[in-house]
Amino acid sequence: MLRDTLLYLSQHDGLRNFALSNRTARNFSHRFVAGEQLSDSIEVTRTLNQQGLSVALDHLGENVTDEHEARAATEDYIRALECIKESGLEANISIKLTALGLDIAQELCEENLRRLLSEAARLGIFVCIDMESSAYTERTIDLTLRLHREFAQVGTVIQAYLYRSKDDLERLLQEGVRVRLVKGAYKEPPDLAFPQKAEVDANYVRLMGMLLARGNFPAIATHDEAMITAACRFARDHGISRDAFEFQMLYGIRRDLQERLAREGYHVRVYVPYGSQWYPYLMRRLAERPANLMFVLSNLWR
Numbered sequence: 001m002l003r004d005t006l007l008y009l010s011q012h013d014g015l016r017n018f019a020l021s022n023r024t025a026r027n028f029s030h031r032f033v034a035g036e037q038l039s040d041s042i043e044v045t046r047t048l049n050q051q052g053l054s055v056a057l058d059h060l061g062e063n064v065t066d067e068h069e070a071r072a073a074t075e076d077y078i079r080a081l082e083c084i085k086e087s088g089l090e091a092n093i094s095i096k097l098t099a100l101g102l103d104i105a106q107e108l109c110e111e112n113l114r115r116l117l118s119e120a121a122r123l124g125i126f127v128c129i130d131m132e133s134s135a136y137t138e139r140t141i142d143l144t145l146r147l148h149r150e151f152a153q154v155g156t157v158i159q160a161y162l163y164r165s166k167d168d169l170e171r172l173l174q175e176g177v178r179v180r181l182v183k184g185a186y187k188e189p190p191d192l193a194f195p196q197k198a199e200v201d202a203n204y205v206r207l208m209g210m211l212l213a214r215g216n217f218p219a220i221a222t223h224d225e226a227m228i229t230a231a232c233r234f235a236r237d238h239g240i241s242r243d244a245f246e247f248q249m250l251y252g253i254r255r256d257l258q259e260r261l262a263r264e265g266y267h268v269r270v271y272v273p274y275g276s277q278w279y280p281y282l283m284r285r286l287a288e289r290p291a292n293l294m295f296v297l298s299n300l301w302r
């Protein structure tokens, strides 16, 4: 119930404007967001690399409705690619199709994505297309599959809460597309997604087995220790090398677990968001763990 309310409010313009101008909310966002500038995220990336952790940089922004903004977002992502290369960092990038203009026109989004992927190919950096709500699933999978035939270094995300995900994963596996497996962060109706956490977890384990057995350097993206233990056990029982996959976690969440897995010899990548458009991202993090909300509320009016 609280999760649904927070996810609903993540789309609320008035609350977004209030949060963006509120100092406490802004300070709280720094728990999950590297900062507003690319330079902030590069600094964080350098520190994480020194701790043996790789990074996926995410320039925050989604559901762009202005063509110029979509083109500007593309340039921002390209600057991030160049900066990663120049700084010699162990990092790739994560992008959202609605930041590139998918809500405006598929053609515009594809043009921006092609430009981005050409630069990424030139620089030899992997690009993961984040998965947004179910309104975009079909288009995201189709575009990824089509562009993967031209640009091998593009991959996407599968959400374990969707009923359709097993079929989508099968299509991506057949084409050798790199996949990140997550539970899913959006508000979805029960005719499209498993409503119970136990069902989502069971599907996560099922899809994880498919990915580890047949995937192209898959990413097991979760902070759930039960899922992580299941992945380690599956890899061990099936003779899958620790170099054949990676764990991924979000910046600011379970740093202890990130460091422990890296010490044990697993590849770990931290998803590091940056930028001024942190409101919907932050609300999704609150929805995942409403205890975070109490902290914000108790400090909001101070």
Ligand code: FDA
Residues within 6 Å of the ligand: 129, 130, 131, 132, 157, 159, 182, 183, 184, 185, 186, 221, 222, 223, 224, 225, 248, 249, 250, 253, 254, 270, 271, 284, 285, 286, 288, 289, 292
């Ligand atoms: P679960 O929600 O069961 O949490 C397990 C434990 O992790 C909790 O008990 C708590 O200890 C800790 N935890 C989880 N979330 C927390 C939070 N916000 N604050 C503090 N502790 C927390 N989703 C999506 O729909 N599309 C996408 O493209 C992506 N991309 C993505 C990349 C990466 C690297 C990660 C790790 C996650 C995503 N997600 C995502 C988000 C994902 O769908 C999911 O919402 C979160 O990872 C939370 O689910 P867990 O798997 O951690 O399990």
